[in-house]
Amino acid sequence: MTYDVYAKNCPTRLVLDRLADKWALLVLNRLRDGPVRFNQLRRDIEGVSQKVLTQTLRNLERDGLIHRQVFPTVPVTVEYSLTPLGQTLTRTVAALAHWAEENIDAVLSAQQSFDASKAGRAPMQ
Amino acid sequence: MTYDVYAKNCPTRLVLDRLADKWALLVLNRLRDGPVRFNQLRRDIEGVSQKVLTQTLRNLERDGLIHRQVFPTVPVTVEYSLTPLGQTLTRTVAALAHWAEENIDAVLSAQQSFDASKAGRAPMQ
DNA sequence: TATGCTAGTTTCCAATAGGTACTAAGCACC
DNA sequence: GGTGCTTAGTACCTATTGGAAACTAGCATA
Numbered sequence: 392m393t394y395d396v397y398a399k400n401c402p403t404r405l406v407l408d409r410l411a412d413k414w415a416l417l418v419l420n421r422l423r424d425g426p427v428r429f430n431q432l433r434r435d436i437e438g439v440s441q442k443v444l445t446q447t448l449r450n451l452e453r454d455g456l457i458h459r460q461v462f463p464t465v466p467v468t469v470e471y472s473l474t475p476l477g478q479t480l481t482r483t484v485a486a487l488a489h490w491a492e493e494n495i496d497a498v499l500s501a502q503q504s505f506d507a508s509k510a511g512r513a514p515m516q
Numbered sequence: 517m518t519y520d521v522y523a524k525n526c527p528t529r530l531v532l533d534r535l536a537d538k539w540a541l542l543v544l545n546r547l548r549d550g551p552v553r554f555n556q557l558r559r560d561i562e563g564v565s566q567k568v569l570t571q572t573l574r575n576l577e578r579d580g581l582i583h584r585q586v587f588p589t590v591p592v593t594v595e596y597s598l599t600p601l602g603q604t605l606t607r608t609v610a611a612l613a614h615w616a617e618e619n620i621d622a623v624l625s626a627q628q629s630f631d632a633s634k635a636g637r638a639p640m641q
Numbered sequence: 642t643a644t645g646c647t648a649g650t651t652t653c654c655a656a657t658a659g660g661t662a663c664t665a666a667g668c669a670c671c
Numbered sequence: 672g673g674t675g676c677t678t679a680g681t682a683c684c685t686a687t688t689g690g691a692a693a694c695t696a697g698c699a700t701a
Binding site for chain 2: 675676677678679680681
């Protein structure tokens with residue numbers, strides 16, 4: 392059986408939904424170089440709240456993309472790392488982040504000329 | 517100057533925000549093979565509402581990723597196509613969609629075993 | 642005893658997203 | 672003249688998201 396990302400209710404849509412998440416992409420990319428602890432992720436990925444980071448990690452864990460390991464130290468230590476499945480994703484995710492860094496200038500200037508040409512009109516919603 | 521996707525307020529974050537959007541990814545992927553009209557996109561990408569598709573297309577146009585061409589036919593025809601900048605993205609986007617189709621089975625079984633192991637506990641929020 | 646650490650969980654509230662549905666414009670067709 | 676087509680714009684209303692901040696647990700340190 393073949394799946395089709397364009398089809399409604401197709402399971403691949405669920406996967407794409409998960410991947411189409413800014414925080415999830417940043418987390419996956421950050422885990423490329425090895426395990427990282429919760430608060431380290433929180434510090435590295437600026438702007439993510441504790442609650443949302445927890446939710447993101449839980450979702451990624453549920454999807455089998457990352458592994459959560461608890462060390463009974465004091466205070467407790469929790470390390471997150473990529474699973475083999477997650478590792479198959481990182482090449483693509485890194486490419487996306489890399490594209491963003493490479494092409495940001497082109498995007499910003501496109502936005503400026505777009506906004507300039509639409510100046511004065513009311514934006515939608 | 518180098519950009520850092522992990523930094524708050526970094527412009528690359530804006531780009532990643534835009535790409536981390538299910539509908540945007542589906543639209544970009546759908547435009548790979550050539551120009552497509554508005555209602556054709558609406559039919560192909562099941563589940564997207566008119567309003568959201570319009571917003572998505574406007575954002576992608578603003579970012580310089582797609583081109584909007586109006587033909588003064590009756591009724592009016594509007595064709596969307598990838599810009600050269602957008603074309604540099606399609607390889608990555610297609611890889612993401614392809615990954616989703618390839619690894620859906622692994623993800624679904626991971627979800628099932630995760631849910632089974634957590635059965636009975638209350639979910640967060 | 643009080644404070645702090647990690648890794649969350651929970652509650653409350655505000656902002657945003659998104660769906661439905663109505664409207665427009667301009668012409669072809671019946 | 673009324674209806675329909677395409678591609679929107681807009682209003683209304685609700686559902687979901689997401690932030691801030693307080694709370695938990697268990698133990699170490701001062």
